Amino acid sequence: MKIYQIYTSLYLEYxxxxxxxxxxxxxxxxxxxxxQEAYHKQDYSFPRNSLEIFEVCLGSILTQNTSFTSxxxxxxxxxxxxxxxxxGIKNMPLExxxxxxxxxxxxxxxxxxxxxxIYFFEDLQGQIPNREALLRVLAIGEETADSIxxxxxxxxxxxxxxxxxxxxxxxxxxxxxxxxxxxKKLMEDSLEGSYQDEKEQVxxxxxxxxxxxxxxxxxxxxxxxxxxxxxxxL
DNA sequence: AACCAGGACGTGA
DNA sequence: TCACGTCATGGT
Numbered sequence: 001m002k003i004y005q006i007y008t009s010l011y012l013e014y015x016x017x018x019x020x021x022x023x024x025x026x027x028x029x030x031x032x033x034x035x036q037e038a039y040h041k042q043d044y045s046f047p048r049n050s051l052e053i054f055e056v057c058l059g060s061i062l063t064q065n066t067s068f069t070s071x072x073x074x075x076x077x078x079x080x081x082x083x084x085x086x087x088g089i090k091n092m093p094l095e096x097x098x099x100x101x102x103x104x105x106x107x108x109x110x111x112x113x114x115x116x117x118i119y120f121f122e123d124l125q126g127q128i129p130n131r132e133a134l135l136r137v138l139a140i141g142e143e144t145a146d147s148i149x150x151x152x153x154x155x156x157x158x159x160x161x162x163x164x165x166x167x168x169x170x171x172x173x174x175x176x177x178x179x180x181x182x183x184k185k186l187m188e189d190s191l192e193g194s195y196q197d198e199k200e201q202v203x204x205x206x207x208x209x210x211x212x213x214x215x216x217x218x219x220x221x222x223x224x225x226x227x228x229x230x231x232x233x234l
Numbered sequence: 235a236a237c238c239a240g241g242a243c244g245t246g247a
Numbered sequence: 248t249c250a251c252g253t254c255a256t257g258g259t
Contacts, residue, residue, distance in 0.1 A: 019240095064241040070257065071240090105256040109242085141242045161240050213240055221238070222259090238259085245252085 017210035113139030
């Protein structure tokens with residue numbers, strides 16, 4: 001019950017967020033950070049094709065422990081190199097790939113991760129991957145798996161990230177030791193009944209995650225975490 | 235100058 | 248299972 005209050009409170013404050021950003025999107029409601037980041041507020045038709053699905057997956061890997069502005073830079077680098085696609089990246093020299101994704105950090109690891117993911121992605125042949133299969137891919141842990149399922153494939157999997165945990169901790173809804181699966185279950189169970197169908201469920205999960213990040217960037221990025229956060233008053 | 239960023243993996247206990 | 252080290256650039 002309280003979890004859903006957090007959502008409504010955040011939504012009232014910030015409105016729809018329009019994740020996941022796609023760099024080539026040119027719509028009306030994109031100007032969160034100018035043209036650099038292409039969000040699509042209140043447009044839930046994304047991703048619309050295989051290339052956009054791939055771009056979201058790529059971003060999910062590149063953003064691991066990295067700010068998303070760096071991801072946007074890297075995606076633009078790949079795009080300019082004509083390599084924002086599975087084949088484009090495979091046909092590119094490894095060193096060039098590393099140079100393109102350098103802004104994201106961990107470029108040696110992530111270059112390897114991306115290639116590993118591409119083999120997996122091509123084997124799918126357009127099918128939706130299941131969570132267990134995703135987790136077997138080198139590069140994909142629980143959060144990235146949920147990120148890919150929720151934002152690339154519009155599947156109802158709640159994504160937990162460091163910000164989400166920090167907020168739940170601050171509101172004393174969890175303890176420090178909780179595992180990913182427990183937080184995920186807490187969120188999903190708490191939200192049960194707050195949607196009519198699967199489509200609404202996916203939109204709720206997507207917006208909730210984006211709202212948590214947006215709120216955390218302002219109130220949970222520097223210590224002491226949560227200072228001035230209106231969520232404490234719920 | 236630390237610290238954080240929309241984490242995952244390998245290792246040894 | 249879990250605690251800890253490693254990976255690395257960029258912004259504040």
